[in-house]
Amino acid sequence: MTNTGPRARGRATAGVWPLIHTERAALAKDLIGLTEPRWGTPSLCTGLTVRDVLAHLTAGASLTPARWLAGVIRCRFDFDKQVTMRLAEQLGADGAETLERFRRAVKSTTKPPLPAIAMLGEVIVHGEDIRRPLGLRREHPxxxxxxxxxxxxxxxxxxxxxxxxxxxxxxxxxxxxxxxxxxxxxxxxxxxxxxxxxxxxxxxxxxxxxxxxxxxxxxxxx
Known part of the structure; x- marks a missing residue:
């Protein structure tokens, strides 16, 4: 019988975090030296630039369940409004500052009330939302x-x-x-x-x- 109890789930979660950190570090490395005009490139997320999407990833790595819930209540359960609000909090004055904020969050294990595998999905999928329009490629394992x-x-x-x-x-x-x-x-x-x-x-x-x-x-x- 497969062990799916709390300890097994805890071990599985712990195993995902190094993958998340690796993907974040790879994305940060890919974006070093990006010129300011390229930070304004439209991402694959409608209405968001690549800089906006990176700020969104920083927000996800900085948001505890308590802060997430507080934001949901503050935004009157408008989840899209909460996302926009948190993104704005992490958007630096320019692309370089936005990247630096993301780099400081690379090793974070903070997350909203989502499974760790969802956070891995966030950085891989949004990483591609950023890379694809910029003509960047990553060979994911x-x-x-x-x-x-x-x-x-x-x-x-x-x-x-x-x-x-x-x-x-x-x-x-x-x-x-x-x-x-x-x-x-x-x-x-x-x-x-x-x-x-x-x-x-x-x-x-x-x-x-x-x-x-x-x-x-x-x-x-x-």
């Missing part, structure tokens, strides 16, 4: 991406991935991830993750009869 894809395929709260891929068969071409039944959607594990989390830009990297269905469920960028 396939074992990490496979675990994250497994998390997202069952997630339907903050990220509505489970409903988005319902009735489809997803298969990675570069790793063991596979899930579901129905029309096929195949591609790299990263492209599948980004499509599951609503990034239409990655749909062109996918193949199979299910892509047309998934395209209808993933809004095109405005």
């Amino acid at each position: 396939i074992t990490v991406l496979t675990s994250l894809a497994g998390y997202y395929q069952g997630a339907d709260l903050v990220v509505m991935a489970k409903g988005r891929i319902g009735g489809l068969r997803l298969e990675a071409t570069d790793g063991p991830f596979a899930v579901g039944s129905g029309p096929l959607v195949s591609g790299t594990t990263l492209a599948l993750i980004m499509a599951m989390t609503g990034r239409a830009t990655y749909l062109d990297e996918l193949r199979g009869d299910g892509v047309a269905i998934l395209r209808r469920r993933v809004p095109a960028p405005e």
Whole structure:
């Protein structure tokens, strides 16, 4: 029988934090020396620049459950307003200051009331929201991406991935991830993750009869 008690969950959580720290450090390194005009590049998150998204990641690494709840109450349970408010708190005067604030949070284990794997998803997915428009690339470890894809395929709260891929068969071409039944959607594990989390830009990297269905469920960028 698999041990899924508190101790086992605690060990699993502890194992995720080094991965989060590695991904944060890699993103910070990629952004060193970015010129101020490039900090204003639109990210894959509608309405946000790459600098805004980095500030959002810093906010997530700085927000305790108590502060998160206080913000939710302050924003009258408008979660989008809370996100905007916390982002603004971490937005430096310019790109360099915003990056420095993020670098100071690289080793943080502070988080809102989310599982640690969700925080790993935040830094990988938002990291790609930043890198892709800037023409930057990172080779994420396939074992990490496979675990994250497994998390997202069952997630339907903050990220509505489970409903988005319902009735489809997803298969990675570069790793063991596979899930579901129905029309096929195949591609790299990263492209599948980004499509599951609503990034239409990655749909062109996918193949199979299910892509047309998934395209209808993933809004095109405005």
